[in-house]
Amino acid sequence: MKTIKISIYYPVDKITVPLVSTLIKEFDLQVNILHADISLNKTGTLVADVIGENKNVDDALRFIEEQGIGYKLFNKQLIWHEELCVHCGACTAVCPSHALTMSRETWNLEFDKEKCLVCGLCTKACPLNVMSLQD
Numbered sequence: 244m245k246t247i248k249i250s251i252y253y254p255v256d257k258i259t260v261p262l263v264s265t266l267i268k269e270f271d272l273q274v275n276i277l278h279a280d281i282s283l284n285k286t287g288t289l290v291a292d293v294i295g296e297n298k299n300v301d302d303a304l305r306f307i308e309e310q311g312i313g314y315k316l317f318n319k320q321l322i323w324h325e326e327l328c329v330h331c332g333a334c335t336a337v338c339p340s341h342a343l344t345m346s347r348e349t350w351n352l353e354f355d356k357e358k359c360l361v362c363g364l365c366t367k368a369c370p371l372n373v374m375s376l377q378d
């Protein structure tokens with residue numbers, strides 16, 4: 244089994260391709276959608292964690308290419324050096340997926356790794372360089 248984080252780019256003329264349902268039905272994959280921006284007559288993006296047997300994941304990536312749909316794999320992960328964090332909240336303002344939020348009870352920063360898109364915006368927003376992207 245393997246898990247990949249993928250960003251899929253739909254050209255305008257492919258926006259109606261039922262890609263996610265095909266990945267689930269034909270390739271027996273779990274697709275956990277983290278972010279989607281899909282509208283008719285526009286290019287679209289979808290970010291997801293994809294989980295499945297190695298061969299099925301590889302076959303699915305080939306299938307996506309054959310559809311004329313682009314994709315990029317995320318090879319990095321976000322590391323939060325929690326012990327150095329002062330919980331100022333600056334990073335929450337730039338996080339597009341709400342992976343970073345302030346607890347309403349403790350007013351401490353909370354990081355939901357599952358929602359992270361590995362965009363790196365928080366690494367630039369943090370005044371103490373407490374966030375970093377690593378392979």
Ligand code: SF4
Binds near residue numbers: 321339342358362363
């Ligand atoms: S890299 Fe940072 S800003 Fe981007 S989604 Fe992950 S936590 Fe949010």
Ligand code: SF4
Binds near residue numbers: 328331333334370374
């Ligand atoms: S911006 Fe940096 S110091 Fe402030 S809450 Fe986020 S990680 Fe912590």
